[in-house]
Amino acid sequence: xxxxxxxxxxxxELTHRCPLHCPYCSxxxxxxxxxELDTKQWTRVIREAATLGVLQIGFSGGEPLLRKDLEILVQxxxxxxxxTNLITSGLGLTENRAEQLAGSxxxxxxxxxxxxxxxxxDRIAGVxxxxxxxxxxxxxxxxxxxxxxxxIVLHAFNIDRIDQxxxxxxxxxxxxxxLANTQFYGxxxxxxxxxxxxxxxxxxxxxxxxxxxxxxxxxxxxxYILPDYFTGRPKPCMNGWGRKYITVSPxxxxxxxxxxxxxxxxxxxxxxxxxxxxxxxxxxSFNRFRGTEWMPEPCRSCPKKEVDxxxxxxxxxxxxGDPSKTDPACELSPDHRLVxxxxxxxxxxxxxxxxxxxxxPEQPSPSVKPHGNxx
Amino acid sequence: xxxxxxQRPRLTQxxxxxxxxxxxNPVLLYQETVILMNQTGYEVLRRCxxxxxxxxxxxxxxxxxxxxxxxxxxxxSQYVGAMNQKGLVEWL
Numbered sequence: 001x002x003x004x005x006x007x008x009x010x011x012x013e014l015t016h017r018c019p020l021h022c023p024y025c026s027x028x029x030x031x032x033x034x035x036e037l038d039t040k041q042w043t044r045v046i047r048e049a050a051t052l053g054v055l056q057i058g059f060s061g062g063e064p065l066l067r068k069d070l071e072i073l074v075q076x077x078x079x080x081x082x083x084t085n086l087i088t089s090g091l092g093l094t095e096n097r098a099e100q101l102a103g104s105x106x107x108x109x110x111x112x113x114x115x116x117x118x119x120x121x122d123r124i125a126g127v128x129x130x131x132x133x134x135x136x137x138x139x140x141x142x143x144x145x146x147x148x149x150x151x152i153v154l155h156a157f158n159i160d161r162i163d164q165x166x167x168x169x170x171x172x173x174x175x176x177x178x179l180a181n182t183q184f185y186g187x188x189x190x191x192x193x194x195x196x197x198x199x200x201x202x203x204x205x206x207x208x209x210x211x212x213x214x215x216x217x218x219x220x221x222x223x224y225i226l227p228d229y230f231t232g233r234p235k236p237c238m239n240g241w242g243r244k245y246i247t248v249s250p251x252x253x254x255x256x257x258x259x260x261x262x263x264x265x266x267x268x269x270x271x272x273x274x275x276x277x278x279x280x281x282x283x284x285s286f287n288r289f290r291g292t293e294w295m296p297e298p299c300r301s302c303p304k305k306e307v308d309x310x311x312x313x314x315x316x317x318x319x320x321g322d323p324s325k326t327d328p329a330c331e332l333s334p335d336h337r338l339v340x341x342x343x344x345x346x347x348x349x350x351x352x353x354x355x356x357x358x359x360x361p362e363q364p365s366p367s368v369k370p371h372g373n374x375x
Numbered sequence: 376x377x378x379x380x381x382q383r384p385r386l387t388q389x390x391x392x393x394x395x396x397x398x399x400n401p402v403l404l405y406q407e408t409v410i411l412m413n414q415t416g417y418e419v420l421r422r423c424x425x426x427x428x429x430x431x432x433x434x435x436x437x438x439x440x441x442x443x444x445x446x447x448x449x450x451x452s453q454y455v456g457a458m459n460q461k462g463l464v465e466w467l
Contacts, residue, residue, distance in 0.1 A: 006397060008409050053397045055409050081396055083404035108389045108406045147389025149406055175387075175462065176406065218376070221462050 002291025006053030015062040021126030021357035026186040031361035034251040048276035050080035060087040078105030090137025098144040116168035149176035155195040156349040181227035185259040232331035234311025241289035262314040377456035382466040385425030
């Protein structure tokens with residue numbers, strides 16, 4: 001039996017509704033219309049998480065600002081001693097709202113941008129005027145006194161403009177910039193062949209980051225992690241399954257990682273039926289890949305098995321059909337060719353034609369035939 | 376960079392120092408990060424509130440732990456400098 005540690009962070013996905021349509025979203029492609037937990041239910045979840053040892057909460061979605069009770073939930077979380085982070089598109093943030101959130105004790109706002117230039121940014125977001133609204137949101141956050149960090153997801157259509165992205169973040173006065181290479185789950189997996197950059201693009205971008213980090217030392221911290229498709233090493237996904245993180249979905253399902261619904265056959269418990277601590281400690285889904293007992297070779301005898309934890313279970317499931325296999329991103333995996341052949345064959349993308357933009361649960365599906373994924 | 380003796384260090388915006396309810400030990404919290412602190416680090420950082428100069432912080436630590444200020448000076452300014460390099464502490 002694997003030792004159950006305390007969780008440190010809760011990702012509270014308050015809603016799957018979102019004003020943006022980013023094609024790299026990791027929300028499920030087939031979003032069933034389901035009800036969202038109400039204020040009282042979230043309050044209980046947050047307090048149970050704090051008792052369990054959680055110290056950080058990320059309010060996410062979809063767009064968490066669409067929840068009118070966000071301020072109340074931030075206040076509940078702060079009252080329970082949690083560090084509160086709002087992960088937002090910025091759309092819908094007004095001075096009034098920012099002031100209320102600051103007053104509720106919000107610690108940090110993580111604001112997303114899609115590109116440095118208005119036209120490209122709006123095309124990626126699939127919304128007119130999104131970029132201008134985000135610029136306004138950045139200003140509002142700064143004036144509210146809450147710490148601001150920027151997050152930009154990198155993919156084939158913006159990675160060549162990484163120098164402009166870094167300049168843009170610097171000019172906005174950000175002290176923390178996360179340049180996040182797309183991880184291929186949800187809509188991103190559906191759009192994988194379009195969004196994936198080439199190896200040459202990734203290498204050039206990496207050199208830009210190294211140079212910028214040097215130049216901006218003490219001014220802006222740049223977070224950038226090499227994408228696992230190109231490194232030959234798997235990422236230490238969630239720092240180990242059921243080890244540090246809990247995700248609660250809008251309807252109250254408790255997941256070991258935000259995209260664990262990608263794994264066929266895994267059943268998730270609901271906070272409406274069980275307490276969070278009982279789910280954390282003894283649910284089938286959390287215990288399924290806890291520790292190292294479940295590992296196949298080559299993980300089982302690998303000296304790095306407690307460094308990368310066999311990589312990502314979702315990626316193993318999506319690429320091989322079996323979630324208990326070694327993550328194919330690892331060059332030691334017998335399935336590594338699935339990743340290697342894909343990246344080797346990858347040509348540079350120039351046109352966005354054919355990409356599937358994220359839709360909201362309530363919208364009917366027109367053109368694309370989805371087969372599952374989330375951000 | 377290390378602070379000068381007359382500068383007033385403080386935690387940067389978005390960085391919070393508090394006690395962990397589960398263990399009673401101090402923790403430093405900022406975006407997506409939890410640092411488990413030892414008592415020494417905690418005693419320094421809890422004084423970094425922007426009101427006390429580095430000299431005042433060192434005097435107060437020297438009194439509390441009955442050490443000489445000159446012994447403490449090197450360690451404390453180095454520690455505060457290292458926290459500054461991580462973007463967690465700034466000074467006025």
